[in-house]
Amino acid sequence: MPSVLRQLAACLVASSLCTTASMLPATAKDFGPSEVAAKENGFEIFNAVHSALRQWGSSLNHNGLSLFLATVPKGVLLYHGTHTTELPPGPEWLAFETEHAENFARPWRRPGGLRPTPPEGRMFDQHMHGLHGRLVVDNEESIPLGPNETVHGNLHIYRVTKPLRLLYIDGMGAGKCSLGTLDTQDLLLRGIRDHSPMGEFERAADLCAIAKEWELQGVIRMEAGFEIIKCDFSDSMELVSANQRPDFSNPGNTGYPEVQLLEYIRAVSQRYYGIGASRVAVDYSSMVSAMFYPVNLTNPDSQRPDLPRLVSATDKQLEVIRSRVAEVVNERFDGTHTNTIDWQGVTDMIVARYSERLKYMAEEIDTLVMFQGEVNNLINLHIEYARNDDDTLKLAVGRCTKYHTASIAPESPEDRLILAGIESVTSNICSTLFHVRELIVVDPDADSGSLVAAREAIQDLVNRLKWVEWRNCPKCGYDEVCFVAMWPMGDEESHYHPACRNSSAIATGLGFGSYWGPNDWPPPRKPDDNNTNGDGHRDL
């Protein structure tokens, strides 16, 4: 085997990546972003860019560690479900799907409370148990409607009148659970270590204080559906309508509770691969990620090594990263860096080229000749066949690595870190393919044993890449959706093995205490907890 390939093979065996970055406890002085860290976290950076603002991958890899600037263009319609026809006086939530917002178009309130408090996660139970006609107060209680109260909520539709500048918090950033979905918000942005997963009004107030400082209008996050925390509803939006919702006791409206859950999930599932119609423009070049920094992302929960956490990062480290987010926001607005590279498009091209072919090789091809054909098909174009030496092969691996990035001119420091992450992935893919070529194409004595070794090498690569496409469902029936756990819904099975599910199968593992639990919802009632400040409930 030529020495370059021996080296590559050795390093593939030794670790998932050919880097030797050490995780030194950084001092504030020397702590900063580095290509070494970006390479070390290359697979995760690749997947984060690939799944940005996509419901599917962001549900599977729900602990997001990255922040991006994002813009909602003028003209986009956004939805808000609530008890009133009035504009909310403070920060509130906007959905991108009507089905999502309709869940909150209810007369939620607490006794004596000034504002309604939707007990999130119970909304489905409410539909299913036909509680319409009563005000659901929390898990245990409900109180009869007052004389002037109705069961009708209102669905507000807003039109964006000036582009909304927002901070996108990736992963399942609106997942109010203790698995780490809130690390970027609570630890990095808010600087709070001892946080409860709920406390949404406090969280929104803090995020809006940051948004104000950075001249942004709110944040975008994702739960089962994408949402905006909009800091001021009178800013850059106009109310199109605030229509009353139907009376569910009217026979003309039967059936709604029966289909509501399936249709909500169906609506959200239509955003698995993108929010649609350019309703949000993500500035990929503005990405700031904890994965660019030499921080300890290990999950203290040894049962979940797959989920990165920020809990072991020091306050100083978090502060350095947070300052860089502020700087990047500023640089994007003051014109220092304005060029946006379509990094997600780059990852899409790479995934499109390799995902099915790698699976085909790893799982289906069982003849040497077909395997040879597939490998040759993927890497032949990079090889200069007029020469045959180590250098030629090294150059070929290099060309293969840069095949989808050679035309890109990184501009910002973050571009260079994203590039380093992506190329560490393509380098891994290409090294593996050239190693496999050595085993089954170049070796004149290749036999069925070589085929087994080649399949194993490709399978190992597949395991390192962890592309979310490979966990997709086959085409589902019309009475089903491909269901992946999305806060607050889903059992463990739906996280580890997403599959087509009908309405009743989705209802298994609904609400809390399942994949996303245990958590502290609903928060314990304090005797003076009659107004909603800080109790964690909210409208959308």
Ligand SMILES: *[C@@H]1O[C@H](CO)[C@@H](O)[C@H](O)[C@H]1NC(C)=O
């Ligand atoms: C119900 O509405 C009527 C008419 O607006 C008002 O006079 C009355 O005080 C209201 N009753 C309560 C309990 O709010």
Ligand SMILES: *[C@@H]1O[C@H](CO)[C@@H](O)[C@H](O)[C@H]1NC(C)=O
């Ligand atoms: C990283 O964090 C984990 C979990 O908190 C801890 O067990 C480990 O010792 C840390 N590693 C280093 C190098 O500090």
Ligand SMILES: *[C@@H]1O[C@H](CO)[C@@H](O)[C@H](O)[C@H]1NC(C)=O
């Ligand atoms: C829903 O799917 C489950 C299996 O997951 C099946 O047992 C059940 O009969 C289905 N329900 C309907 C109404 O089709």
Ligand SMILES: *[C@@H]1O[C@H](CO)[C@@H](O)[C@H](O)[C@H]1NC(C)=O
């Ligand atoms: C909270 O509301 C309940 C029911 O209306 C009332 O009995 C209680 O006195 C209120 N508590 C406070 C502190 O206002």
